Amino acid sequence: MAAPCRRMANRSLLQFFSHFSRTAVRNTGFREFSSNSVCRASLQTKTVTETATSPWTLVAAVCLQRLPVISADLHPLEQEFKEMMLQMELERSLVSDHELRVLEESERMSRKKADDYDSDEEGSQGNQEIMLAQDMEDAWEQKLKNFQLAPRVTADIDKDLTSAQRCLADSLFLLAEQQVGREKLWLLPQTQWQEGETLRQTAERALASLPGNTAAGFKATFLGNAPCGVYKYKLPKAVRTESTVGTKVFFFKAILSDSAPPTSPSLLWLKKNELQKYLKPAYSMKVDRFIINM
Amino acid sequence: MSLVLSRSLCRVFSRQSAQSSFLFGEHHYAVQSPWFTPVMTIKTSAPLSMEPKKKKKVDPRREQLARDRLKKKLRKLEKVPPELIPIEDFTTPTKCLDETRARIAPSLSFQESERRALLLKEWSRYKQKQHMDEMQAVEFALKAQSEALEELKLESEELYKAALMPDPHLFPIVHEGPAYTPSIPKYEAPDGKYNDVTKVYTQ
Numbered sequence: 001m002a003a004p005c006r007r008m009a010n011r012s013l014l015q016f017f018s019h020f021s022r023t024a025v026r027n028t029g030f031r032e033f034s035s036n037s038v039c040r041a042s043l044q045t046k047t048v049t050e051t052a053t054s055p056w057t058l059v060a061a062v063c064l065q066r067l068p069v070i071s072a073d074l075h076p077l078e079q080e081f082k083e084m085m086l087q088m089e090l091e092r093s094l095v096s097d098h099e100l101r102v103l104e105e106s107e108r109m110s111r112k113k114a115d116d117y118d119s120d121e122e123g124s125q126g127n128q129e130i131m132l133a134q135d136m137e138d139a140w141e142q143k144l145k146n147f148q149l150a151p152r153v154t155a156d157i158d159k160d161l162t163s164a165q166r167c168l169a170d171s172l173f174l175l176a177e178q179q180v181g182r183e184k185l186w187l188l189p190q191t192q193w194q195e196g197e198t199l200r201q202t203a204e205r206a207l208a209s210l211p212g213n214t215a216a217g218f219k220a221t222f223l224g225n226a227p228c229g230v231y232k233y234k235l236p237k238a239v240r241t242e243s244t245v246g247t248k249v250f251f252f253k254a255i256l257s258d259s260a261p262p263t264s265p266s267l268l269w270l271k272k273n274e275l276q277k278y279l280k281p282a283y284s285m286k287v288d289r290f291i292i293n294m
Numbered sequence: 295m296s297l298v299l300s301r302s303l304c305r306v307f308s309r310q311s312a313q314s315s316f317l318f319g320e321h322h323y324a325v326q327s328p329w330f331t332p333v334m335t336i337k338t339s340a341p342l343s344m345e346p347k348k349k350k351k352v353d354p355r356r357e358q359l360a361r362d363r364l365k366k367k368l369r370k371l372e373k374v375p376p377e378l379i380p381i382e383d384f385t386t387p388t389k390c391l392d393e394t395r396a397r398i399a400p401s402l403s404f405q406e407s408e409r410r411a412l413l414l415k416e417w418s419r420y421k422q423k424q425h426m427d428e429m430q431a432v433e434f435a436l437k438a439q440s441e442a443l444e445e446l447k448l449e450s451e452e453l454y455k456a457a458l459m460p461d462p463h464l465f466p467i468v469h470e471g472p473a474y475t476p477s478i479p480k481y482e483a484p485d486g487k488y489n490d491v492t493k494v495y496t497q
Contacts, residue, residue, distance in 0.1 A: 054449055054450070056449060058449060058453075067469065067472075068472045069472055069473075069476050070472050070473060070474060070475060070476055071472045071473070071474055072472075075420075077416060077417065077420055078420075080413060081413060081416075081417045084410060084413055088410070091397070091399060091400060092397075092399075093397065094390060094392075094395040094396065094397065095394075095395040095396070095397055096395075100394075100395070148478075149475045149478075150475050150476045150477065150478045150479075151475075151476075152474075152475055152476065168476055169472075198453065198456040198457070199446070199453055199456070199457060200456075200457075221464075221467065222461075222464075223464065224460075224461050224464060225456060225457050225458070225459050225460070225461050226439060226442075226443060226457045226458065227439070227442040227443070227446065227457060228435065228438060228439050228442065229438040229439065229441070229442050230438075230441055230442035230445045230446070232445065248445055248449065250442055250445075250446065251442070255467075255469070257469070286438070289434045289435065289437070289438040290434070290435045290438040290439065292431045292432070292435055293431075
């Protein structure tokens with residue numbers, strides 16, 4: 001709050017002096033000019049000292065998201081609607097080639113089984129196919145049954161919070177246990193900002209410096225240079241000094257592009273509704289805003 | 295007929311004169327009578343062999359003019375606008391217009407039609423709620439981002455400007471969307487054969 005006030009005061013000073021220089025007589029104008037330049041120089045030094053002594057420590061965190069791998073289960077209403085649509089589409093459609101063939105052959109079979117069956121009449125219709133349409137359908141069903149699909153839901157992997165393969169239908173977010181001040185907290189991986197790097201580079205460093213990160217590391221695509229959220233907290237009054245009032249944590253979004261990322265016991269992959277159990281309430285309030293569960 | 299007679303007479307005389315004029319070899323022709331000019335001499339007549347050909351300047355020009363005229367005619371023919379490629383999706387194939395394929399529309403009971411109408415209304419309400427929730431989530435995210443940028447601006451101008459810079463390496467993003475079942479690890483897909491029967495049109 002102090003920073004903008006100081007800047008405002010400087011601006012008004014400058015305006016005052018420029019007004020003076022415009023209205024003053026020539027011989028006095030020179031003096032005003034010089035005093036103006038002095039003022040401006042002092043202004044510049046003041047801004048420089050402002051940025052150097054900003055009371056907030058900057059920290060960048062990364063919100064790594066594993067997007068869903070399989071489609072979500074259908075809501076009961078969605079299931080009902082899907083069935084109804086299929087039914088309606090079937091009613092309004094035309095008969096397909098395969099269906100016509102099935103009908104023909106069923107008629108032929110019924111005629112064969114009738115008592116007054118004359119095979120000479122059938123001969124005029126052309127050759128009898130070797131494979132009946134019904135047989136083909138059975139063969140196709142058999143083939144589908146023989147093919148082993150990977151299961152959509154595996155209960156044991158779902159319970160393992162450290163695995164990135166759990167809950168394939170939802171998007172998961174990475175949480176790490178890190179030392180903040182004196183406590184160990186569960187939060188989105190973060191590190192402190194250093195001079196000479198952008199905040200995004202800090203976030204990338206935060207991701208790379210996670211424990212359990214081998215040479216391969218997490219292959220993540222950062223979505224842009226701008227932070228997606230901020231969380232600022234003031235240090236308890238006992239620890240507060242002139243230079244550090246609190247910390248501002250800037251969050252950066254990233255998408256995991258690796259299918260098998262490295263696992264470690266200090267890293268958790270959680271769904272949005274599970275995050276609240278591990279995060280502090282104020283922190284989770286800020287984080288929930290930019291985490292879109294879609 | 296007269297020519298043939300003259301020729302035969304000539305031969306007879308030449309034979310006779312050959313015997314008599316054997317001594318006067320080169321003046322063979324001069325000895326014969328003036329009525330029978332041998333036919334062979336016509337081909338070697340002087341005026342036809344000695345005149346030079348005058349086709350050097352005029353004819354190339356004429357040929358070029360003829361070629362230009364032909365080219366103009368070709369261009370006029372080619373000015374016809376190119377045939378439009380037919381959009382195969384817009385023409386209903388004759389298979390669909392076949393009457394034998396028409397399905398008998400089943401008569402729905404009152405209950406069934408009611409159920410369908412009510413389900414459609416439920417669905418529209420569900421979808422509307424879903425859409426509104428999505429829009430709100432996006433708005434919250436945008437708000438959070440603008441707040442973060444404001445805080446960053448208060449901190450330092452440099453970092454703020456760096457945050458506003460567009461990322462050139464971001465696009466194109468490639469991501470495989472969700473399927474119904476997860477991919478089988480280390481699955482070898484069998485090679486397939488197919489006949490590509492798409493019609494390719496050239497204008």
